Amino acid sequence: MLGLKSSSRQIWQKNWSGSLSDYVTAIGWSPQGDMLAACSAAGEVLVLRELSDRSLLDLPSQDSLNSLAFSADGRYLAAGGQGKTLFVWQFPGSEELPASLVFSLPSKHWVEHVAWHPQLNWLAFNVGRYVQVWDTTSQRVITTLPFEASSALCFDWSPDGKFLAVGGYQGAKVWNCLDWDDDPYLVELPSASVALSWSPDSRYLASGNMDRTITVIEWQDGQPSAQPWVMRGFPGKIRYLAWSSLLPNASKPILASTSVEGIVIWERSLNPLVGWDGRVLENHTQAVEAIAFQPQAIHLASAGADGLVNIWQKAKHLTQTLTGANQGFSCLGWHPKGQSLAAGGKQGELLIWSQTQAGKGFSKV
Template structure:
């Protein structure tokens, strides 16, 4: 579908800036309109009030993961040099030295100031209030490939070779609950209501398990969805539920997206809707907050906005070498994306012909 054939102009370009290299990761502050962007050259940049401010200059060591704490007070970054750096209101307050390990995954607890980050075959949890490592979790089977806290902060899921391990943050000494998968789990994520945990796998499958069964049974009996053309690169849950009382789960594989919807008929399980429009690998997908609007960013240089996670309503462009990442602002009125060539673009939701923040 050619972008020029679409009439929808729900989002319009609001900002375009440039980093010196491939944009590896971006994230919005949950409490205000600040965006952090990192690059393969090691830059860490903040966007606020339509201006870019450099927090860290490039050092030729890639920064691969960035995240704000739940209240926006702390910002953490990690990357190739093995350092985890934490800023508090733009002041660098801690640098955790882990060389030669490569830090490529980190995530803040959604309700506290605990930061989980990958470290070899382990995940460590650092407390910003005490500025100490509070626990080291042994994944054993491989390097962690995905980290996700449940929204209430009680459970931490870590995925990699042979599946997903889930630790109870109320008692780190408890043995983890295990979702066994005869492959490698590349991505994992909790549904917003905490009822489900999904895993995207190297063997071209998606696994979904009910949290209650996973944490209370030796045989949680997960659903397994098959038939994908390649490994599952990303997955994302809607944070609202449909008329059947369940969230939607979207996953991407190669240049296609499959949206899963739980059937009210338990014998049916999850039903699939296939979305096709991209002509190259999809690098990022995300539901807009409080909406079934799904965004997908691809190497083809398109961001497709799928209305109700069913059909393309608008295509956004502007990345000369293709998009690498995307992120919705918590209010859903701004969408940011980074490109392989260093472009940082932000679109705003049009309101009566005017963009968000424009009077």
């Protein structure tokens, strides 16, 4: 491994492990933190409630599921994948499994991504060259957004709920959610946007691009305020982006990006001519498969194909390395209060670590 050494003081300890029958493709916590869901390449969806209550949700096929997410109020869980079907479960389900809604899509394309509006029960998902937005409560289509240049490769709601950004070949489009018929703002790129992420204050939109660049646009009063910043010099395409929480003593959030096995942390420079200052975090020896900042903190977790989950204190120093997936990790996610961290593996492993001073909910058993 390169450079940094792990501290001997253990901050996180494993308090639960289980498995699915195949590659864990996605995991997600409910916003209230009382449920953890995971899906696999075998088409399984596992829901954990307080660790002792495990529900394997019934599905009509074994097609791989690519993504899942809980709605902002925790009432719905959506999952989509290769079966050209969108599944939505409604909670709570008391002692029974939750009620399920199954939407068959009139398309030959997979559902690669699902994402909920940050305040409303609106579900966005991509189907080929379109992103569709459904109102799950009324079960009606709100809008169908075209991305003519290519398949829609990524999308993200702004945290204030005002905008939906969609990326693909030659850039990204940003729609105003108050007027879907209005022309979207265009972020033009010479290649393709493959990862999009809004900062928690909805001020910055970052795009990770196929041509080994990152584009960051600042938004003010619902409009882009200046020409975008462009960061270059990466060894491969930008696969993942993550923003830190906006802490009371910090004026701006921090951006993390991955390319191959490297992680770069970006902070807005005090010098407006510089734009963003970057520093490299080195410890992974194979591709980084997921990154996420701990909620209400600037500690970063990174999961790699090398079988390591690294914890970076203040996104600077490696304080602990977690293991448990011999063939590599595929995804990770923080509990919404930051008290636990879950990660999925390429052979179906599912692990949860918690702080040694474990509290209620997902505590040591």
